Amino acid sequence: MRAFRYHRPADVAEAVAVLTAEPQAAYLGGGTNLVDLMKLGVQRPDVLVDVTRLPLDTVEEVPDGGLRIGATVRNSDLAAHPVVRRDYPVLARALLAAASGQLRNMATTGGNLLQRTRCVYFQDTSKACNKREPGSGCAALHGQNRDLAVLDWSEQCVATHPSDLAVALAALDTVVEVHEADGPRDIPIADLYRSPGTHPERETTLARGTLITAVRLPPLPAARRSTYLKVRDRASFAFAAGSVAAVLDLDGDVVRDVRLAYGAVAHRPWRAYRAEEELRGRPFSPELAARAADAELAEARPLRHNGFKLPLTRAITVRALTELASS
Numbered sequence: 001m002r003a004f005r006y007h008r009p010a011d012v013a014e015a016v017a018v019l020t021a022e023p024q025a026a027y028l029g030g031g032t033n034l035v036d037l038m039k040l041g042v043q044r045p046d047v048l049v050d051v052t053r054l055p056l057d058t059v060e061e062v063p064d065g066g067l068r069i070g071a072t073v074r075n076s077d078l079a080a081h082p083v084v085r086r087d088y089p090v091l092a093r094a095l096l097a098a099a100s101g102q103l104r105n106m107a108t109t110g111g112n113l114l115q116r117t118r119c120v121y122f123q124d125t126s127k128a129c130n131k132r133e134p135g136s137g138c139a140a141l142h143g144q145n146r147d148l149a150v151l152d153w154s155e156q157c158v159a160t161h162p163s164d165l166a167v168a169l170a171a172l173d174t175v176v177e178v179h180e181a182d183g184p185r186d187i188p189i190a191d192l193y194r195s196p197g198t199h200p201e202r203e204t205t206l207a208r209g210t211l212i213t214a215v216r217l218p219p220l221p222a223a224r225r226s227t228y229l230k231v232r233d234r235a236s237f238a239f240a241a242g243s244v245a246a247v248l249d250l251d252g253d254v255v256r257d258v259r260l261a262y263g264a265v266a267h268r269p270w271r272a273y274r275a276e277e278e279l280r281g282r283p284f285s286p287e288l289a290a291r292a293a294d295a296e297l298a299e300a301r302p303l304r305h306n307g308f309k310l311p312l313t314r315a316i317t318v319r320a321l322t323e324l325a326s327s
Contacts, residue, residue, distance in 0.1 A: 006047075029072060052072055062216070067087070075112065078092075088220075089224070094243075103237075109215060113169070116203070119158075141303070147160065150266075150310065152195050154195070156197070157196035158303060166268075170245070173218055176216075178213060190271060193267070231312060243263035244317055247259035260276055278292035278295045294314060
């Protein structure tokens with residue numbers, strides 16, 4: 001057992017100040033990821049800053065018609081929220097596809113966005129991993145990489161982001177509210193995550209000490225016709241082999257608007273902008289959906305064991321959009 005200190009801040013500013021001052025401190029929310037990594041010796045914080053008692057646990061409708069979700073709202077509560085179920089079903093379905101009921105009762109919105117990869121080499125401290133120990137190498141690149149990236153990976157890291165929630169939020173053009181040492185700031189979710197490049201240990205664009213305080217969903221009437229499909233090795237309590245968050249808005253049979261995001265294919269939730277452009281303004285058909293997915297995956301670079309992710313992602317794109325078109 002490695003000793004650590006525990007701190008419960010009185011407010012957000014104190015939480016940020018403590019974490020900024022302590023180079024080995026970590027925020028503690030539900031602990032469903034952090035505590036596991038501490039047990040494995042992957043993360044070894046000297047101080048845990050418990051943010052669960054801060055007033056960040058509400059879901060509020062905002063004047064423009066969107067929704068503001070506090071960072072410590074539990075996944076199970078968010079999935080069951082009537083406005084989420086009515087106006088953003090893709091979000092509710094993504095949450096219900098994640099983990100198990102027990103874990104959803106603990107996991108928080110902010111913590112879910114900042115999950116660390118489930119790459120087995122990252123979690124095994126005896127193996128080389130540039131994300132865990134920069135400069136040590138990437139054992140996954142030529143090792144067991146079935147569950148790892150086919151898009152936007154580098155020679156330094158082929159890990160994927162594990163969150164289902166983040167994929168749905170990426171499709172919804174979510175804004176992430178954060179509090180930094182200098183005060184509050186908004187970050188579009190598209191700007192939150194980094195590609196691995198030569199520094200895969202830097203997973204987000206957040207400065208040291210930054211605390212996610214909320215996420216804000218824009219008013220998006222089209223999101224009432226939305227879904228989340230996840231393929232995994234088990235029916236529950238398993239991370240995605242492939243997933244898609246989809247929003248579809250039709251004018252007759254013509255695609256007026258569409259939002260697509262993929263999970264389990266890249267270092268970050270992957271917004272499929274190229275596929276969206278292929279679909280907009282054209283009469284919808286399963287064949288069009290397949291061509292759009294192919295266009296998005298045209299620059300994919302599958303590894304030795306994960307080439308199946310390309311036809312899988314194509315198939316779930318077609319299925320999700322076809323189901324929405326007929327709903």
